[in-house]
């Protein structure tokens with residue numbers, strides 16, 4: 001079964017077309033990277049997947065249901081590109097607020113919060129108010145929030161921006177183990193060594209799918225040794 005199905009999706013803002021006939025699927029237990037230069041339409045697509053943005057044509061379904069769908073949304077852990085955090089609260093209060101909102105059973109809340117915070121290496125900073133967090137800490141807290149309700153699908157929009165290489169490696173280790181538990185993960189990134197860790201990549205350029213496949217398939221198809229070079233090649237050929 002496909003966890004995410006995107007069929008011929010088109011979207012414009014005013015006269016500007018930002019997505020054109022975009023189609024791809026994500027299966028259970030797969031990490032798919034959505035890769036593309038700034039402005040290529042990644043965030044718009046991610047928002048369409050979670051039902052935050054309406055598409056003009058085509059359709060988006062998640063777990064076989066058309067989005068937006070409230071029930072399905074509770075199975076998705078979403079991490080937005082910009083952190084939506086309550087600065088006045090401590091990280092722990094913030095997590096508790098969302099644990100209630102996500103209807104995490106009362107007797108599991110503390111345990112789940114601690115597990116998610118450990119994963120992003122923030123368990124010692126839980127009492128601190130979020131306003132005193134650094135940019136990278138806020139990013140990590142947003143990731144912990146996305147993991148809180150133990151979702152079947154994670155949709156992460158540039159999750160590792162501002163996160164140092166050591167923790168980035170740990171986070172990717174965790175994403176891989178979540179995938180091994182059968183979770184599906186869609187991640188947007190600009191970081192090419194992260195792209196290499198995905199099972200499959202969807203390369204987006206100017207709102208269209210340039211190519212998709214495993215990192216090694218793509219490199220072979222385009223006869224390059226890096227994913228980045230594929231974009232450079234394509235841009236060059238447009239001249």
Ligand SMILES: Nc1ncnc2c1ncn2[C@@H]1O[C@H](COP(=O)(O)OP(=O)(O)OP(=O)(O)O)[C@@H](O)[C@H]1O
Nearest residue numbers: 013014018036037038039040041042043044045081
């Ligand atoms: N609400 C909006 N109104 C008008 N234009 C928009 C809106 N949201 C996005 N756009 C435009 O759509 C295009 C794609 O934006 P999007 O944020 O999806 O790109 P992106 O690939 O996620 O870029 P980045 O990597 O920089 O985040 C851009 O030209 C952007 O200006």
